[in-house]
Amino acid sequence: MKAFILDSYGKTQTLRLDEMPEPLAGPDDILVEVEAAGINLLDSKIRNGEFKPILPYKPPLVLGHDLAGTVIKVGARVRRFKPGDAVYGRLRDGQIGAFAERVAVKESDLAPKPANLSMVEAASIPLVGLTAWQALVDRAKLKPGQKILIHAGSGGVGTFAIQLAKHLGAAVATTASATNAALVKALGADIVIDYHKQAFENELSGYDVVLNSLDAKTLEKSLKVLKPGGKLISISGPPDPAFARAQGLNGVLRLVLRLLSAGIRRKAKHADVDYSFLFMRASGEQLGQITKLIEDGTIRPVVDRTFPFEQLNDAFAYIETGRAKGKVVVTLK
Structure with a gap:
């Protein structure tokens, strides 16, 4: 073959x-x-x-x-x-x-x-759908009436996560270029931050959840928009000790990941925010739940x-x- x-x-x-x-x-x-x-x-x-x-x-x-x-x-x-x-x-x-x-x-x-x-x-x-599901449903336990910021709303994970968050009853803000604003609004975004012209950390506040897929600077700035007790979930790193334990990594790698994530974990703790790194796992069972949402027209x-x-x-x-x-x-x- x-x-x-x-x-x-x-x-x-x-x-x-x-x-x-x-x-x-x-x-x-x-x-x-x-x-x-x-x-x-x-x-x-x-x-x-x-x-x-x-x-x-x-x-x-x-x-x-x-x-x-x-x-x-x-x-x-x-x-x-x-x-x-x-x-x-x-x-x-x-x-x-x-x-x-x-x-x-x-x-x-x-x-x-x-x-x-x-x-x-x-x-x-599959990959973007399961990532969004495991972030919003499993990790964030997103509830109706909560507010979530989804970075990079026009990307693969973003386009799926916006639709899933709206299905779960959340108010959705996202970052995107002006060119992609119409797309993310059509998917359900309530607020679109043009990252070329606006600083999202100055525009948004009191959010329950942030889903980050961008760089370390964006991750740190995201702390500012979360309310105390909020959740900062990153799919782009840095990996945290909980991830290292779940992966069964050796002691040296666990120490390395602990050090790599020390800065953001410390700042999150100071802000009374829960930081976690998500590395999605394969799951036909969860994909079956996603299939139902696709077939009934909730997600496209x-x-x-x-x-x-x-x-x-x-x-x-x-x-x-x-x-x-x-x-x-x-x-x-």
């Missing part, structure tokens, strides 16, 4: 299209024919080597976390799916490889594809561009410009 292979870590590395052996499906696995794969900055960061300490993949390897496709074969213990089923999912850490014609996926990582979505639209959902996918599979490296270059509105997807069929 054809697959894009990362031969070594590095920011200038391109992925090589070549033949690979067919994947072997274990008793709990499903062999999926990939029809579309979502592109995520996580893939870029792994390629660059930024996650080597906590996700120790050894090149050569096949990247890719998001997929939609058709079940070809199921393992002996698989009960929820059969050949011919249309599925989508976020592959778990340690078993990635969606940038290939076929991949073996754990049954528990998949959900039936939403009936009202194309394969391209479905492939755009936002796809910026599609690329043919052969142009995967061009798709990487495009998402790294930071200009994508929503998600970028490569198509294999």
